[in-house]
Amino acid sequence: MGISLSGRSFLTLLDFTPDEIRYLLGLADEFKRMKRTGTPHRYLEGKQIVLLFEKTSTRTRCSFEVAGRDLGMGVTFLDSGSSQMGKKESLADTAKVLGRMFDGIEYRGYKQSVVEDLAKYSGIPVWNGLTDDFHPTQMLADILTVQEEFHDVRGRKLTFFGDARNNVANSLMVVCSKLGMRFCACGPKELWPEESLIEKCRKIADETGAELEFTDDPAIGARDCDVLYTDIWLSMGEPDELWAKRIELLQKYQVNKELIAQAKPDAIFMHCLPAFHDRNTTVGERIYQTFGLEAMEVTDDVFLGPQARQFDQAENRMHTIKAVMYATLK
Ligand code: CP
Ligand code: NVA
Numbered sequence: 001m002g003i004s005l006s007g008r009s010f011l012t013l014l015d016f017t018p019d020e021i022r023y024l025l026g027l028a029d030e031f032k033r034m035k036r037t038g039t040p041h042r043y044l045e046g047k048q049i050v051l052l053f054e055k056t057s058t059r060t061r062c063s064f065e066v067a068g069r070d071l072g073m074g075v076t077f078l079d080s081g082s083s084q085m086g087k088k089e090s091l092a093d094t095a096k097v098l099g100r101m102f103d104g105i106e107y108r109g110y111k112q113s114v115v116e117d118l119a120k121y122s123g124i125p126v127w128n129g130l131t132d133d134f135h136p137t138q139m140l141a142d143i144l145t146v147q148e149e150f151h152d153v154r155g156r157k158l159t160f161f162g163d164a165r166n167n168v169a170n171s172l173m174v175v176c177s178k179l180g181m182r183f184c185a186c187g188p189k190e191l192w193p194e195e196s197l198i199e200k201c202r203k204i205a206d207e208t209g210a211e212l213e214f215t216d217d218p219a220i221g222a223r224d225c226d227v228l229y230t231d232i233w234l235s236m237g238e239p240d241e242l243w244a245k246r247i248e249l250l251q252k253y254q255v256n257k258e259l260i261a262q263a264k265p266d267a268i269f270m271h272c273l274p275a276f277h278d279r280n281t282t283v284g285e286r287i288y289q290t291f292g293l294e295a296m297e298v299t300d301d302v303f304l305g306p307q308a309r310q311f312d313q314a315e316n317r318m319h320t321i322k323a324v325m326y327a328t329l330k
Pocket of ligand 2: 130166167168231232234235236272273274
């Protein structure tokens with residue numbers, strides 16, 4: 001195909017062509033096969049990567065660690081409590097130091113400008129492991145999962161229910177636009193994506209045949225829908241005081257049996273995780289005690305039901321992150 005991503009950073013899917021995205025998905029599929037058949041693939045033996053986390057993580061951190069080791073690389077983990085970054089050393093200085101020691105940097109944190117500056121000052125590939133604006137490695141895992149279900153993703157309708165201007169929803173709008181899908185943001189108007197991002201996606205959609213839809217009516221979101229997607233109602237970094245307001249705004253967008261029944265008969269449910277589908281977490285229990293909700297964005301029966309694909313997505317995080325590191329470091 002003649003595609004090379006060698007030396008590139010992976011900061012947002014806006015920077016990648018549809019062919020480049022499909023190339024990464026193809027690589028991920030190959031890596032998944034190799035992992036499943038126990039075929040060694042230590043293609044990046046001797047390289048070193050560092051993972052910077054300013055927010056907590058299970059899937060993203062483990063995916064980078066396992067994928068890095070499977071590829072034969074050394075992996076160093078740093079969180080904000082155990083490095084100088086930001087407190088005693090500027091971002092630019094930190095990036096320059098890391099660029100002298102490592103071959104690649106993963107960053108999870110707040111502003112998108114931070115991950116962009118890391119790439120600018122380090123001179124090595126930087127991978128966005130989630131910022132307030134985007135979560136691009138999640139998208140590759142999600143589309144791989146949709147592809148495994150429906151093969152060709154073009155023309156499929158994916159509806160995001162809930163806080164439709166968070167990092168995951170923004171990124172889904174971008175990737176669906178790039179790949180000619182039908183993206184629907186379903187939530188209250190005040191939580192729709194920013195107009196400037198919608199404009200960018202509309203331009204991409206004009207070229208790819210994608211369609212974008214925005215609605216505050218859950219029935220419209222579910223109509224003719226292939227993928228019902230949701231995420232937590234309050235993202236990392238947002239203050240706890242917002243829970244009451246978010247619950248009030250988003251309760252009617254909960255993905256439950258009644259909503260799924262309005263979608264296509266073979267529709268699937270997706271969630272990037274972690275999810276509040278029961279009371280088995282400290283936050284879930286606190287929300288129950290305060291607001292009387294047994295579940296938030298998705299009910300337990302849907303989460304445990306036959307349409308649920310969230311654990312396939314979680315596994316696919318590792319295969320797709322491996323593809324991104326391999327493609328940019330090889
Ligand atoms: N989906 C996701 O990014 O999960 P973590 O926050 O556990 O990394
Ligand atoms: N929107 C969520 C995604 C977690 C993977 C957050 O930012 O907390």
